[in-house]
Amino acid sequence: MTDLADLYQQVILDHNRNPRNFGPLAGATCQAQGHNPLCGDRVTVFARVSGPTIEEVAFQGSGCAISKAAASMMTTLVKGRSVAEVEALATRFHSMVTSDPNVPVEAADLGKLAAFAGVRAFPTRVKCATLPWHALRAVIRGAGEPVSTE
Amino acid sequence: MKRSPAVAERPATRSGFDVEAVRRDFPILQTNVRGKPLVYLDSGATSQKPQAVIDTISRFYEAENANIHRGVYYLSERATLAHEAARVRIQRALNARDPGEIIFVRGTTEAINLVAYSFVRPALRPGDEILVSAMEHHSNIVPWQLVAGEQGARIRVIPMNDRGELLMDELPALIGPKTSMVAVTHVSNALGTVNPIEEIVAMAHARGVPVLVDGAQAVPHGPVDVQRLGCDFYAFSGHKAFGPTGIGVLYGRAERLAGMQPFQGGGDMIRSVTFEHTEYADPPARFEAGTPDISGAIGLAAAFDYVESIGWDVLKPHEADLMQYATGVLEAIPGVRLIGTAGHKAAVVSFVLDGVHPHDLGTILDQEGVAIRAGHHCAQPVMDRFGIPATARASLAFYNNRQDVDALAAAVTRARKVFAG
């Protein structure tokens, strides 16, 4: 049962119940959709990018607790950061959730995102955690097309 | 009163059906998952296989394997006979008039594609319509869209009510001179609704329109009589009906099959070939190009034998009883809402749980050894109709018992607790 408690940590349940930056973003300069065809999760990420900086970010959609919490926490972490920093963070997050579940994560360079380490024990749920990050990447790369985890 | 210990150990249902004895016929039901006994409630995705089917397939490969319709030697003759005997077995099970009406395919999906490409497509004209229902699996939507798209034809839809029942009153107006085909599911995989096929066939035939029935979720839950249904085509998958994967059946009425184009070209489907011209074989061989799934056909026949050895007369009441039990137990859990509450249902209990996404529910249930399906069940239009992204679906088979349902209910209650925070 410890696996389950690791997966559904309080911080994740909290973001699921009270998602931050949830809803459309007025004045968004770009948006992208993420879709996980396996389970039907859909997320739209909106951003207002000014020069190299992500000034505002928000998301909307329906999905499981993992994808919703991942999207919510993501929005709180990337606001005000540069596009380059966010790209690097997305890469670190992706490598972390796809890493060996038996190796402890380096919490230092992940901060709050370390809460998602629990998904490593649930291979079918990894895509739930990465879905909003895929969408965010599409947004900041200016590829406003729907993105898919497939 | 003295009770016999044997009775106490294995409670039989009113009909005298001993579900525990049946469970012992399915080796996988004796296994553990994550340290807990497997509670398999995803038979709608694929059924488990009885030992008799597994043994039949092993025996074929151990002692009888050869290609069919080719060799003049002993083994090939035996394999050919066994393959054709399987066809006859399935003809008898479906009460088709002739073994030639039974075409072996890969599964329901291939069966529907075969009809779309070989029967409907050649006759389709711009403006024609193919009528499907609002509760179809994607495999009974997409093939029709593909051929319709090519020819400038369109798909029309029989709507359903909030209980998941087709609005039969609207059917007469939907079948007209432009309708080239009606394609409906016998039992809905997402909702469990059993559709009134005979009525639909009667209405379509009165207007000269052929009917294909998707029987993927019907064959595993009761006897099917294609003559009584009156349909032109009936498709199902072996793997959902206690047989192996890779084999399925398309029943087609002989008159329909006779005029149809081949689906694929190759060996076994020809009468004579020159580089200029090929004469096609008669059905069913015309639609079975290449080496078929020989062991699959034989395994599927063994599955029908197995089910018949117990009998639907005892299996059906057991399933109905279990359905009623599962419905009651789930409904009693606060926050559970059933999706699909048709008056006539089979084997499927789809539901959503307030505040818990079906995907999370699936993961939590899995930790308890309970296998259900969470998602759109390849029926996105059904999800859209009910305004939900997904459901959790428990789908039953005759080898399930009340303990399975109780384990499901306990796990759902646990999920509520996890998410109550």
Ligand SMILES: Cc1ncc(COP(=O)(O)O)c(C=O)c1O
């Ligand atoms: C109603 C229905 N039709 C068609 C199919 C497709 O069957 P298969 O994937 O075996 O071809 C399924 C399987 O989920 C089904 O439930």
